Structure formats: C-alpha cells, structure tokens
Amino acid sequence: MTLKHPSTGGLLILAVIIAILPSILPNNFYMDVAIRIGLNAIVCIGLNLLIGYAGQISLGHAGFVGLGAYGSAILTGEFGWPAIPAMLVTALFVALLAFVLARPVLRLKGHFLAMATLGMGIIISIVLNTEARWTGGPDGMAVQPMMFFEYMVFGEAVWYWIVGAALLIAVWLSLNLIDSPVGRALRAVHGSEVAAEVCGVNTTQYKVKVFVISAVFASVSGSMLAHYGAFVSPEDASFFRSIELVTMVVLGGMASTYGAVVGATILTILPQALARFEDLEHMVFGLILMLTMIFMPKGLVPTLSAKFRRSPVKVEAESEAQGGGAT
Amino acid sequence: MTAVLTVEGLTKEFGGVRAVDELGFTISEGAIFSIIGPNGAGKTTLFNLITGVYTPTEGRVFFGGEFIGGKTPYNLADMGLSRTFQNLQIFMNMTAVENVMVGLHRHLDKRIDHALFRIGGMARKEREAREKAAELMAFVGLGQYVNHDAASMSYGALKRLEIARALATGPRLLLLDEPAAGLNPSETGEIDELIRKVSESGVTVALVEHDMHLVMGISDHILVLDYGRKLTEGTAEHVRHDPEVIAAYLGSEAAAVKG
C-alpha cells in the first residue's frame, strides 16, 4: 500500500489557469473582476480554515478585511509608510486583536459564537464609520498607490499578477497547514472536541490559532484591496460583506481549499451579472446560502469530487485485495 | 506492586444526584482492571472524572503518584492517560489513518511555521507519523482500512479504530469504555484478544464492560459499582460469589455473573 499524499497537482492547475487567463479576458473590466475574485478567495481560504476545517463560525470576518484595508490606508496615507511594512504591521495588529478576541469569543459554541462574531464585525464597522478623523467616516478615504521602491504598482495588468501570486501562496499555505499535525488538530476540534482533548490536543489553543490565521489572511487581502482600489470605505467591513464571505465558503465547500476559491469565483462574478438588479443582490445571496445548506450541505467542490472519486476508490480497494495487505 | 492510579473519596453530583459516591480504589501497574455495574452505576462518569472531562465534586485522583486535580484531558494525555468512548467519538471528517495520527499528536511537530511552510523536515515527519499510525492500525486488525474515510467504516471497525487512536498517544493507562458493546460474539472474541495484546505490550488497562464472559475471563481485578458506590472488589472468583453483586445483578445479567 502506498501512503499517498493529498495531491498538490491542483496547485499547478490553478497556476496554469492564472497564467493563461489574462490572454483570454477581453478587457480591463474582466481583469478587475479576476483581481477581486483573487482577493475574495484569499479571505475565503483563511475563513474556510476556521469554518470548514475547525468548525467554528465567524460572521464578522469582513471586519478584519476592513481593518487590513484601513490600516494600510492610514499608515501609508497619514504616516507616509511604505506599503509593504504598512501591510505587515497592520497584519500584526490584526493578529494581536484577533488573538485577544479569540479566547473569550471561541469559548462560545453554535449560535452564541455566531452572535459574538457578528457583534465583533459590527463594532469594527461602527468604529470605521465614526472615527472620521482617521477613516473619513462613512465617505471612506482615498488610498496611496502601492510603491515598490521607485516603482508604482498601478493598473489591472500589474495587480493581476500580484493577486494571482498571493492567491497561489494562500492556497499553498492552506494545503500545507491542513496536512500537518496542526491541521489535523483543527479538523479534530471539528470532529469531536472531547476526543481531540483526550488525544492531547489543546482545543482552545488551536481555535485561537486558526482564528488568528484566518484574520491575517483577511487583513492582507484587505490591504491589497485598499491599494488596488485606491479607496476604502466602511462598506468593505460591513455585515453584508461578512455574510458574502461565509456564503462563498459554504457554496464552494466546507473543508475544501479549492472549494473556497470556487465559491469566491462564482459569488464574485454573480453580482456583476446581477448589476442591473442591485436590490436583488442581497436576496440572491440569502437564497444561495439557503439552497446550498438544504441541497448540498458539503458545498460544490466536496460534493462533485466525491462523485468523481467513486471509481478510483473502487480501483484502490481491488488492488488492495490483490496486494494481500502488503502494507 | 506499583499503583498507576489511586482514587480517594471521589464524588460527582449532578443536581443532587450522586453519580459517583465517595469512591476509592487503586489500579496496579500492568493489571487489567475491570469496572462493572448496572446501567447508570456511574462507570462512564468515573472515566470522565479520571480523564479530566468532568471536575469532581469531591475527592482526589492520583496518576503515577501525582495529584491530577484540575488537569485538563490534554495535560493527562501528555502524562500517559488515554481512553476510548462508550458512544463513539471518531473524527468522521478524516480518514482512518488520520484519526490515529491525531492520537500521535503529542509526539509530533506542532510548530505552526513548520506546518504552514512545510519546513523543518515536515514532509518526512508526516510520512513517518503515517507509517507509525498504519502500524497501529495493523496492530488492532485494521490494516486494510488505512486510507478509508472513517465515515465509511463499520461500527465494529470504528470501535477498534478508537483503540488504535488511544494507543497512539502512548498511554501508560488505557481506559476502555465498553469496547465490546454492540459487537457480535466473534467480534467480541477479537476484542478480547486485542485487550490481552495491549496488556502484554505493557499498558495498564481499565475496562468498563457489560459482557460478563469477557470481563470474568480477562480481568486481574474487578470493581463492582452500584449507584456510584463500591459494592465490592476483588478477583473474578471473589466477585462472582459475592451475594450483593448477585443481588444487584438480579435479572438478565445474574446468570452471566454466576458464570
């Protein structure tokens, strides 16, 4: 029997897709959508570690995206910091905040956790709305373009590659994490907390860790979003944005890194397609969330991959029978 | 003989009901120590108290001579205390071998940077952990299920998977809560053999089990609980002839106790 490794071949496929996409996309409008898909996907990959793998809900993650965006905006705009250190320091700040919040919040379960994270997101959004001296209040604020030494990072053509690379790194980190002792501990927390503890897993500590990691993913994505869009607004941290992110994760597939990417892709494109019916957008998201939970609770990618995997598993079982337990 | 576990005046109340009532006993190193008693006698509660899942209302537990009050289950796992569950607690979101690898957790590289960037020999360490876990699965007779999803396995196989996972922690004392419940006679026979094999490998075993044939045949020492209290304890021979035990078991199990 081979002690196989979950394939990282998917990473290669994703890289190829990212590489050839610009030659297919007709204009900058589509490039813009692709960039926003990438930015959302990065948040969703982090959020999926929390929701899909560790089984803990967060209805406030847009708050961390918002903090990342505003942190970079303020540090580069008000203090004249270079973009990269601003992004890193912001991520560090968000990590610390998430760490402090995680202990009391993640002690809660089920709806209580949902409500607490919801409250957390709303508080962040209120702070961004009201601290107008720093944030520009409800109107938002302009953001300096990202400078890379003397070079100004500007335009879809450049940002596409930056976000594409960041997405690949995010997928790689997530796949690595899942397939490690830490990742199994996270999945064990989801599977059975009491059994995880008895196996020597400090479940509280791992919940805190995954919450912090997912917040950092959100923060970094937010920082890039701010520089790319050259503008931040409290909308980026709103409750509806948090719900959008959760819907992406749920639709794409719980506990599937590629599922998070697929979910982000579909639900970033959808509002563009529905642009003419703006009022419908919220309803459609709600409907998708409901329908997914009812008809496909595992989400798209796990459901489809289970369908495709059926035959290989049979082959494996047969070869095992012939191999006669040559473990 | 050295005492692995000593329990003194252990009590657990649930809203006025004493599930475990001033219980005291000692488990010696290397023994197969069984705990029997009717449904609701407090056997599972006792295991939950010993493993830190519940906090005692009163009383003290010593493991390897050390007072373990206030320790969490993962602290105790680190000290060499492991268990299985009466109602299966399998990680259904993982493969069988991954379940066992969680059992290995305390022996593995838990650094988050090593995990995220797959550095520090992580690929090799993971391969070794997987091999070790596969060996343990073979030890409990699940060699052919290594890469199966836990959710696809039969109840009997999952019972053994829990034992493999518990063994993976490297326990000094292993608590088994009804390992043969719901199994047919031939599967029960296999569990009997497995428990003996575990015991021979140097692990002290505490066994909660309703199957009297299994208990009477395998145990070095038997503790009988009723309403959370100790009814009696001693060898199978002693317990079998204790009138109080026979009285407590009046009904379906009486014949089995008498053997």
Ligand SMILES: Nc1ncnc2c1ncn2[C@@H]1O[C@H](COP(=O)(O)OP(=O)(O)OP(=O)(O)O)[C@@H](O)[C@H]1O
């Ligand atoms: N968490 C709990 N809350 C309230 N009461 C409990 C709890 N756990 C156990 N009990 C009660 O404590 C008593 C002992 O239960 P326990 O599960 O320990 O019995 P048991 O000996 O394991 O029984 P069985 O052979 O049926 O498994 C029962 O009356 C049960 O209802």
Ligand SMILES: [Mg+2]
């Ligand atoms: Mg019980």
